[in-house]
Amino acid sequence: xxxxxxxxxxxxxxxxxxxxxxxxxxxxxxxxxxxxxxxxxxxxxxxxxxxxxxxxxxxxxxxxxxxxxxxxxxxxxxxxxxxxxxxxxxxxxxxxxxxxxxxxxxxxxxxxxxxxxxxxxxxxxxxxxxxxxxxx
Numbered sequence: 340x341x342x343x344x345x346x347x348x349x350x351x352x353x354x355x356x357x358x359x360x361x362x363x364x365x366x367x368x369x370x371x372x373x374x375x376x377x378x379x380x381x382x383x384x385x386x387x388x389x390x391x392x393x394x395x396x397x398x399x400x401x402x403x404x405x406x407x408x409x410x411x412x413x414x415x416x417x418x419x420x421x422x423x424x425x426x427x428x429x430x431x432x433x434x435x436x437x438x439x440x441x442x443x444x445x446x447x448x449x450x451x452x453x454x455x456x457x458x459x460x461x462x463x464x465x466x467x468x469x470x471x472x473x474x475x
Contacts, residue, residue: 357381401431 357378359370373381452469459466 357385398431398435405431
């Protein structure tokens, strides 16, 4: 659905596009009514698409800013959950992927180790608590 980019009518146009999207059926266009759950999924898809486009724009701008015609003699090796990754060229995208992987690993560790120990305590299981530090 096409949404107006002008300040007047933006909210109305957006609401119409989400609640009654215009779709092509055969050779003509019709407005399809959506229930609340379908509208919610449309909003989530729209947000995901906007985030993806903004993220790509930021990545492209960062990579363009960091680009140099000089010979590349240095690299950044990032130790992530799979070990060291050494590429001929580390892009900003790879750094973001590694950061995301680390956050996922920390989330997993927190739920598998720290919270599991808390369950042991609640259930009265004799256990020597292990302090995993601030990383979890």
